[in-house]
Amino acid sequence: MNHSIRTVIIDDEPFSRDELTFLLQQHNEIDIVAEADSGEKGLELVIKHEPDVIFVDIEMPQMSGLDLATALQSLKKVPLIIFATAYPNYAAKAFRVQALDYLVKPFAEEQIGETIARIRERLSLNEKVETPIQPSKVARLAVEDEGRIVYLLPNDITFVFREARDTRISTNHRTFSTKTPIKDLEEKLKGYPFFRTHKSYLVNLDKVEQLIPWFNGAYQLKVTGQKQEIPVSRNYVKALRERLEL
Structure with a gap:
């Protein structure tokens, strides 16, 4: 993902907005396009x-922020939602409205950095989902096996994992x-x-x-011919369902 991350900050406390703006501006990819001091104004700015x-x-x-998040679900383009609050006891409700992360005031630079990494990862994933699959130039995947090279048909592979x-x-x-990293295999299997x-x-x-639902918003996958169930991180669940379902 090469473009900037268009961001809106919504908080009724000016000091909190200023603090968050300062911390976010330490990251070059963040582009703060607007700020709002109420949920109603925030909804207008998001639209x-x-x-x-x-x-x-x-x-x-x-x-409230939860009311705003609920209202946003009806939009054609729903932004990623990061709750930034002084109240840790709303976390469970926050994730029910598809929140990507939950920050508790006062904010720490490291915490903000981890959140931006999650945002970047999710936006990159969404871009891959929206991009039509191009025909791959690789007909078979070459794998070394006991001194030989075995050529695998990609459609014969059920899953790849790191151990x-x-x-x-x-x-x-x-x-x-x-020894090939998963990232490199993912690139080879793009088509x-x-x-x-x-x-x-x-x-x-x-x-x-x-x-299969697991816990804390995570899931597991059952695949053909395999007893092992495969973990699905909660950050990937929505995009996965969009790929799998009509």
Whole structure:
């Protein structure tokens, strides 16, 4: 993702807005396009500017941050929602309205950096989902196996995962081991229906049979011919469902 991250800050406390603005501006990719001092004004600005992400307080008069997040779900383009609040006890409700992250005041620079990394990762993932799959130049995947080179058809691969220092490539018949990082294999398999469900797992979506709720918004996948269930990080669930469902 090369473009800037268009951002709106919504908080009824001027000092909190100033503090958050200062911390966010330390990151070059953040472009703060507007600020609002109420949920109602924030809703107007989101509709006007169509930001990539909003940072919103929860406790505000009239329209709370949770009310605003609920109202945003009806928009065609829903921004990523980051709650920035002094109240830690709203976290469960926050994630029910699809919040990407939950920051508790006073903000720490490290905490803001981790949140921006999550935003960047989610936006990059969304770009991949929206980009039509281009035909791949790679007909088969070459894997070293006991001194030989084995050529695997991508459609025969069920999933790829990282184990210790090796990458494992699983088919219905056996599992191969390679030193190639998952990131490189993901690049080679771009023209095929593979999806990164977790930092350590890459899955062939044609092999998916079930999506099983796990805990804290995470899921597990059941794939054809495999007993092992594959983890799906909660940050990837929405994009995964969009790829899998009609």
